Amino acid sequence: MNQLTLARSSDPSVSVLRSRNRNQPSIKNLEFVGAIQCIGTVMSFAADVEIYGEGEPADYLYKIVSGAVRTYRVLIDGRRQVGGFYLPGDIFGLETGAEHNFSAEAITDSKILVINHGALVARARTDQEVAFHLWSLTGRELRRLQDHLLLLIKNAPERVAAFLLTMAERISVDNSVELPMSRRDIADHLGLTIETVSRSLTQIENTGAVEFPSRRRFVLHDRSALNRLNS
């Protein structure tokens, strides 16, 4: 836990706007965001630091350079829904409304390209390629959420198997996957408890479809077996 994290926990309203002043912007940078060439600033966020909060103005969007991010919402009683995990190359925080619907936190120490939303929208006014790209990013996010919705009607081992498959597709290095997120994050993403996630994992491991050499790393042995478990 670093200074930033302590600051955040004592004052939940702290946002990227404040964190921004404490982290040093590293590089002023020209970068491609897919087809979009735009100016952004790469910033560093320590693990568990808030990047933006639900309800805050959606003035920026974010592209992960390194690290990992979770977006989430919490109910008053503390139940948390993790909406998604974002990995290097992924873009998050893109909203069409004026405010963010979810909060976002770095999972591990991360470097993130912060892009001015208003400037991009202004550009979209004249550049139809930018406009189309923004639209398709929103569409991709919509599709991801639609798929996730379907996941939530499955049973526990099916949800966990689906999660492993998704992660394998996104970040496997010859079938080996390093998970950046904790069991709690996974549980809150899948709508389960950590105990149920843990039990499902051992259950799946016992089928031989995957193997966990360590808690945060797994090796995919039989993709089709996992696909069968998936539903």
Added chain:
Amino acid sequence: MNQLTLARSSDPSVSVLRSRNRNQPSIKNLEFVGAIQCIGTVMSFAADVEIYGEGEPADYLYKIVSGAVRTYRVLIDGRRQVGGFYLPGDIFGLETGAEHNFSAEAITDSKILVINHGALVARARTDQEVAFHLWSLTGRELRRLQDHLLLLIKNAPERVAAFLLTMAERISVDNSVELPMSRRDIADHLGLTIETVSRSLTQIENTGAVEFPSRRRFVLHDRSALNRLNS
């Protein structure tokens, strides 16, 4: 059950493209879709007729003139997730990808303005207002799904209360709401069984927050009580 429905159940691949030939296009029509002026055709769909199927080319989008529509996906074992309900004035079937992710069916007999997707996108190339409108429609849908995701971590009475509130906001006529959908549709939307939906409804009715003079109609007596139930 009419002829169309029977045809559909015997051949699940039947799509709007075929239904289109059987239903009579009613009016060739110039219509506003929000800020978008565009040409579309109003078509009639009988209750339970498929409008489009998951995986079919997303060549059209749809604006409801009258009636109601559900979008849904099914798992191989028959479990169904109803993604959303669409009511007069609502637009559905807008995708950024080439194919529909969900299927869509008329809930009741419906009149629907069918709009050529390609033509609209072509228009968006030159008209930035059209482009922006398409984007914000996708964004609105994304936001709706994000909210629905949060609903799915709540317990049964909370989900049902949230559903009643949403419907009341959308189609109440001085606090009275006529529901177009069955208990099964509601259950599959909320990730519950019809029995649990039914029990939750009677439980909520017993608090006095709402009253059901008939099965498909309810009167909202105490919105804040419902809000409290909601979480």
Added chain:
DNA sequence: CGACCATTTGATATGGATCAAGCGATGTGG
């Protein structure tokens, strides 16, 4: 009127939550 179908209500079963304890990796201080 009678059949049918959607819905409600009741009884029981069960998957996952909750509560509780154990374990292993990591880090810390003596």
Added chain:
DNA sequence: CCACATCGCTTGATCCATATCAAATGGTCG
């Protein structure tokens, strides 16, 4: 360098909300 505290995770025991199975009700339509 080892004893020990801590933390994240696993495993075990029990409970409970919701699913499932079954029956009753009531509205609708021929």
